[in-house]
Amino acid sequence: MKSFLLTICALIMLTANVHAEVPFADKFIPWSEHRDELGDEYTLKHYGKAIREIVPQAVVVHWTAMGTAESVWKYFSAEEMTDDEGRLNVASQFIVDRDGTIYRLMPETNLARHAIGYNHCAIGIENVGGYDGNEDLTDAQLAANVRLIKYLHAKYPTIKYVFGHYQQDAARASGLYIELVPDYYAVKTDPGKIFMRGLREQLESDGLTFYDE
Numbered sequence: 001m002k003s004f005l006l007t008i009c010a011l012i013m014l015t016a017n018v019h020a021e022v023p024f025a026d027k028f029i030p031w032s033e034h035r036d037e038l039g040d041e042y043t044l045k046h047y048g049k050a051i052r053e054i055v056p057q058a059v060v061v062h063w064t065a066m067g068t069a070e071s072v073w074k075y076f077s078a079e080e081m082t083d084d085e086g087r088l089n090v091a092s093q094f095i096v097d098r099d100g101t102i103y104r105l106m107p108e109t110n111l112a113r114h115a116i117g118y119n120h121c122a123i124g125i126e127n128v129g130g131y132d133g134n135e136d137l138t139d140a141q142l143a144a145n146v147r148l149i150k151y152l153h154a155k156y157p158t159i160k161y162v163f164g165h166y167q168q169d170a171a172r173a174s175g176l177y178i179e180l181v182p183d184y185y186a187v188k189t190d191p192g193k194i195f196m197r198g199l200r201e202q203l204e205s206d207g208l209t210f211y212d213e
């Protein structure tokens with residue numbers, strides 16, 4: 001009886017560990033062949049070849065600057081957008097809500113359009129907040145980003161860099177930046193220096209490269 005109870009305890013602990021390893025819930029956006037084709041069009045134009053599947057080498061951290069997790073999810077769900085530089089709608093692989101709940105929107109290695117020059121190799125994390133450009137992301141979001149990036153780094157040892165979207169220029173030192181369309185660029189401030197400082201403090205010792213503010 002005693003060993004039976006110990007086995008049950010071990011199983012419960014094992015189950016708890018397995019759950020601790022996956023810090024997100026899946027809430028996939030609709031994904032059709034048409035979205036893949038729009039992705040082909042975008043990646044051919046900007047990276048020189050059609051790319052649907054990425055080998056993650058960087059994590060780019062964002063804020064949404066608007067909306068709720070639900071409204072951002074709906075926004076990303078649309079396949080097309082109107083833009084001179086492509087019809088593929090923007091999206092990121094993850095959304096982190098203000099209470100720290102993490103949603104995975106697609107398989108992590110699906111190419112998503114979230115950071116000019118880096119979509120071919122970067123996983124995007126959107127944090128709900130940054131309203132009016134204020135650095136208002138929460139402690140729960142910071143903790144959730146740390147958990148998520150640790151998870152991703154363990155799963156994809158090819159990930160070497162973590163940077164905020166506003167650090168897109170400094171991150172060119174990684175050698176990862178590719179953009180074939182001249183002057184295709186947007187100034188960014190997300191997700192703020194305070195948030196990136198917090199991530200760096202907790203993740204740099206894991207062997208990930210960060211950039212100065």
Ligand SMILES: [Zn+2]
Nearest residue numbers: 062063165190
């Ligand atoms: Zn961004």
